Amino acid sequence: MTPDLLQIEDLVVSYDGFRALDDLTWSVGRGELHVLIGPNGAGKSTLLDAIVGRTRAVSGSIRFDGRELRGLSESHIVSLGVGRKFQAPGVLEDLSVVDNLALAVRPRKGWLQAIGSSLEGVDRDLVLELLALAELDDRPDRLAGELSHGQKQRLELAMVVGLSPKLILLDEPAAGMTRGETRRTAELLRSLIPQHAVVVVEHDMDFVERLDSPVAVLHMGRLLTQGSLAEVRADERVRRVYLGRGGKQVA
DSSP states (O other): OOOOSEEEEEEEEEETTEEEEEEEEEEEOTTOEEEEEOSTTSSHHHHHHHHHTSSOOSEEEEEETTEEOTTOOHHHHHHHTEEEEOSSOOOOTTSBHHHHHHHHHOTTSHHHHHSSSOOOHHHHHHHHHHHHHTTOTTOTTSBGGGSOHHHHHHHHHHHHHTTOOSEEEEESTTTTOOHHHHHHHHHHHHHTTTTSEEEEEOOOHHHHHHHOOOEEEEETTEEEEEEOHHHHHHOHHHHHHHTTTTGGGGO
């Protein structure tokens, strides 16, 4: 059997004695879409930070494509094929949509070479694909700062895809979106499978339902349970965790 793309084993992240991740074990297969949910402080964003090297683990293992990531720099981890998108859009608002994408597909060519010049060959084809993916192919020269929140989110996601990662980590990609934007973003994420594996941290259960993917529930830094959304919703332990802390999210 082909080993999972991402293998987390007995991972511990501690802040001044508090275990944000407590012997966490979890895995993601190649070309799979997974969702992480849990109350605030459960360790969801901490896990993403640990995978990409922004947070250092005390012990345990983070293996990606057969290679241990612990101890590697964030830039090195990105170069191995891990892409990360944060909750707030990180596009360059004073640049056009196409120039933002050019920076993504030409990460080693520098600002002056990446923007304001004609795209040719593979670069041009990839940017055109990314424009279509973000549903922005009708406005490539529009400044990113003029886009709606949902359009900025899709643009940045397309920029992450432009790095050709094997694994994409997303922190609340649907936050602040309209219902229509949420639907289109769910469709976009599903379209990335199986070319990419995707991990989504999310609180919006309507969005999670649209993703129709395996769900893992974190609680106090540990994996509480995992399965389909229906299975998670029916789990009495999950109901207890959310009781009084947004329990309607999983009802």
